[in-house]
Amino acid sequence: MGSETGMTNMAKGTADITRGAASDTTSAFPFVRVVVVNWNQWRTTVGTLQALERIEYPRFEVVVVDNGSSDDSADRLAAWLASRPGMSLTRLPENRGFAGGVNAGILAGMARAAETARADYFWLLNNDAVPEPSALGHLVMALEQDSSAAAAGSLILYADAPSLVWAAGGDIVPWWGITRH
Numbered sequence: 001m002g003s004e005t006g007m008t009n010m011a012k013g014t015a016d017i018t019r020g021a022a023s024d025t026t027s028a029f030p031f032v033r034v035v036v037v038n039w040n041q042w043r044t045t046v047g048t049l050q051a052l053e054r055i056e057y058p059r060f061e062v063v064v065v066d067n068g069s070s071d072d073s074a075d076r077l078a079a080w081l082a083s084r085p086g087m088s089l090t091r092l093p094e095n096r097g098f099a100g101g102v103n104a105g106i107l108a109g110m111a112r113a114a115e116t117a118r119a120d121y122f123w124l125l126n127n128d129a130v131p132e133p134s135a136l137g138h139l140v141m142a143l144e145q146d147s148s149a150a151a152a153g154s155l156i157l158y159a160d161a162p163s164l165v166w167a168a169g170g171d172i173v174p175w176w177g178i179t180r181h
Helices: 042-053 072-083 096-116 134-144
Strands: 011-013 032-037 060-067 087-092 121-125 164-166 171-173 179-180
Touching: 011 042, 011 171, 032 042, 032 072, 032 096, 032 134, 042 072, 060 072, 060 164, 087 096, 096 121, 121 134
Parallel strands: 032 060, 032 121, 060 087
Antiparallel strands: 011 121, 171 179
């Protein structure tokens, strides 16, 4: 498999996550929390965070989860994030796997709702993804246009061969609880 240069799934918020009530002119846009899980790859994760700084969508925050890194990743990420509003770090004492890291990030994002806005959507992004600046806006628009959609994903290209497609969507088989692409 190749490294992702696009985005992974953006899961629609659960029933207890309601629309935020910001007072500025961007409040018409749904609020998105981006969750990025790191484990011993702070340099790679910073590359993803730099790409997120170029996102054109107006209402999002980033929660980085350090998944019990055994190197100095958590400290390096904390230092890098210190001067970046809208980005925060959650440190886990042990590696909980990708799903456990994502769950911790979603919980941290929900806890931040008291300080900012409640999330309409969560965007689960791999730490080696490099999303295009317009990608988040396109995902939100797709979900807003189809109220029956529970998730959205985008084209994922190989990092070392960006003309080759790694993934272009998939299927969910709910009665088996599996996904495939």
